[in-house]
Amino acid sequence: METLEKSSTFQVDKNGYYGLFGGAFIPEMLYPNVEELRNTYLSIIEQPDFQRDFNHLLKNYVGRPTPLYLAPRLSEKYGTTVYLKREDLCHTGAHKINNTIGQILLAQRLGKKRIVAETGAGQHGVATATVCALMGVECIVYMGEHDIERQAPNVARMKMLGAEVRAATCGSKTLKDATNEAMRHWINNPVDTHYIIGSVVGPHPYPDMVARFQSVISAEIKTQLLEQTGNANPDYVVACVGGGSNAAGAFFHYLDDTDVQLIAVEAAGKGVDTGFSAATTALGNAGVLHGSRTLLMQTEDGQVVEPYSISAGLDYPGIGPVHAHLYQTGRAKFLSATDDEAVQAAFELAKIEGIIPALETAHALAILDRLGAGAHEVVVVNLSGRGDKDLATFMKYID
Numbered sequence: 296m297e298t299l300e301k302s303s304t305f306q307v308d309k310n311g312y313y314g315l316f317g318g319a320f321i322p323e324m325l326y327p328n329v330e331e332l333r334n335t336y337l338s339i340i341e342q343p344d345f346q347r348d349f350n351h352l353l354k355n356y357v358g359r360p361t362p363l364y365l366a367p368r369l370s371e372k373y374g375t376t377v378y379l380k381r382e383d384l385c386h387t388g389a390h391k392i393n394n395t396i397g398q399i400l401l402a403q404r405l406g407k408k409r410i411v412a413e414t415g416a417g418q419h420g421v422a423t424a425t426v427c428a429l430m431g432v433e434c435i436v437y438m439g440e441h442d443i444e445r446q447a448p449n450v451a452r453m454k455m456l457g458a459e460v461r462a463a464t465c466g467s468k469t470l471k472d473a474t475n476e477a478m479r480h481w482i483n484n485p486v487d488t489h490y491i492i493g494s495v496v497g498p499h500p501y502p503d504m505v506a507r508f509q510s511v512i513s514a515e516i517k518t519q520l521l522e523q524t525g526n527a528n529p530d531y532v533v534a535c536v537g538g539g540s541n542a543a544g545a546f547f548h549y550l551d552d553t554d555v556q557l558i559a560v561e562a563a564g565k566g567v568d569t570g571f572s573a574a575t576t577a578l579g580n581a582g583v584l585h586g587s588r589t590l591l592m593q594t595e596d597g598q599v600v601e602p603y604s605i606s607a608g609l610d611y612p613g614i615g616p617v618h619a620h621l622y623q624t625g626r627a628k629f630l631s632a633t634d635d636e637a638v639q640a641a642f643e644l645a646k647i648e649g650i651i652p653a654l655e656t657a658h659a660l661a662i663l664d665r666l667g668a669g670a671h672e673v674v675v676v677n678l679s680g681r682g683d684k685d686l687a688t689f690m691k692y693i694d
C-alpha cells in the first residue's frame with residue numbers, strides 16, 4: 296500500500312486517471328465515440344441550462360432531495376448515531392436514476408437520437424428505459440439471455456416503458472456478454488447513438504461523469520447533516536459497492552475531508568474464500584476490465600472470474616477505478632458481507648425501522664456491528680435502493 300500524501304486528490308486527473316487506475320482502454324473502432332464524450336462532457340455538464348434542467352428533473356421527477364433519516368432504533372441497537380440517506384425513495388427505487396437523468400440530458404445536447412445500454416439484473420435497464428420514455432427517445436437494452444429468463448419482472452417493466460430488450464446469446468449469456476453487444480452496437484452507430492453506462496466503470500470519461508451525476512447524494516448529505524446536527528461531516532459514510540456508483544456519489548464531497556472515514560462494503564457471497572464471491576479488493580488484482588485499468592477478479596492468465604453474490608447489483612467482477620484508487624491509498628476502508636449477513640441485515644432493518652432495503656444495500660447495513668462506532672459518533676449509511684425487487688429472494692427466508 297502507498298501512503299496517503301497530504302496533497303493527494305481523489306478526483307480524476309486530466310488524463311482520466313485516479314492514481315494508477317482508470318484511462319480508456321478501448322478498441323480503435325470506439326475511439327471517436329469516447330473522444331467526443333471526453334472533449335464535451337465537462338463543458339456540457341457545467342452549462343447553466345444543463346444544471347437547471349438536471350436539478351429540475353431531480354427535484355420534480357426523481358423526488359429529490361431524498362430524506363436523511365435519523366434511525367432511532369437502529370442507532371440504539373448499535374450504540375451509535377445512524378442516519379440513512381434514503382435513495383430508496385427515488386423514482387424507480389434506487390440511486391441509478393440520478394445517473395440516467397444526467398446522461399439522457401447529455402445525449403440530447405450531443406444530438407443523439409437513440410440510447411443503448413446494457414443491464415444485468417435489469418435495474419439499470421429500467422432506469423434507462425424510464426428516462427428514454429420521459430424524453431421520447433428510442434431505447435435499446437442488451438441483456439444476457441440467461442438474465443432475461445431470471446429477471447422477468449424487470450424485462451416486463453422495460454418493455455412497458457417502451458424499450459426494446461435484445462438478448463445477448465454469446466458466452467455465459469449474462470452481463471458481460473450484454474456489455475459486449477451494447478459496445479458493438481455503439482461502434483456500428485457512432486453518430487446517432489449514446490451509450491449509457493450504469494456505474495462508475497468503463498473508459499474515461501464515464502467513471503467521472505457518473506460520479507458527478509451521483510455526487511448529488513453527498514452534496515445533500517452535507518446540507519442535511521449540517522441542518523440536523525450542526526456539523527456537515529459525519530464520522531463514517533458507509534455504502535455498498537458493485538461497480539461503485541452509489542458509493543462514489545455518497546463519498547464525493549467527503550473525499551478530501553480526512554475526518555470522515557469512508558467505508559465501502561463488497562459482497563462476500565458464500566464467503567470470500569469459497570469460490571462464490573464478488574469481493575473484488577480481497578480477491579482481485581490490477582488489470583483492464585470494460586475499458587479501464589482497475590482491480591478485478593481474474594485467473595493467473597487474465598481470464599475474468601465469474602463473480603457470485605445473492606444480490607444481482609453487486610455481482611460484478613471489478614470495481615470502478617476511483618474505488619481501486621481509494622482502496623490502494625487507504626482513503627477508503629473495504630469490508631465485505633456474506634449473503635447470509637446481508638439477508639439478516641435486511642430483515643433487521645425491516646423489523647426495527649419499517650424499511651425494506653434492497654439486497655445490495657443490506658450489505659452496507661450488515662457491517663454496522665463491526666464498525667466500532669462510538670456512542671458520540673455519527674454514521675451515515677447510503678440506503679441505495681428499496682427491496683421490492685428482492686421479495687422473491689426474501690420469501691425463501693420467511694416460513
Ligand SMILES: *Cc1c(COP(=O)(O)O)cnc(C)c1O
Pocket residue numbers: 389390391418493494495535536537538539540541542608609653655656679680681
Ligand atoms: C445497482 C445497484 C447497486 C450497485 O451498483 P453501484 O454502482 O455499486 O452503486 C447498489 N444498490 C442498488 C439498490 C442497486 O440497484
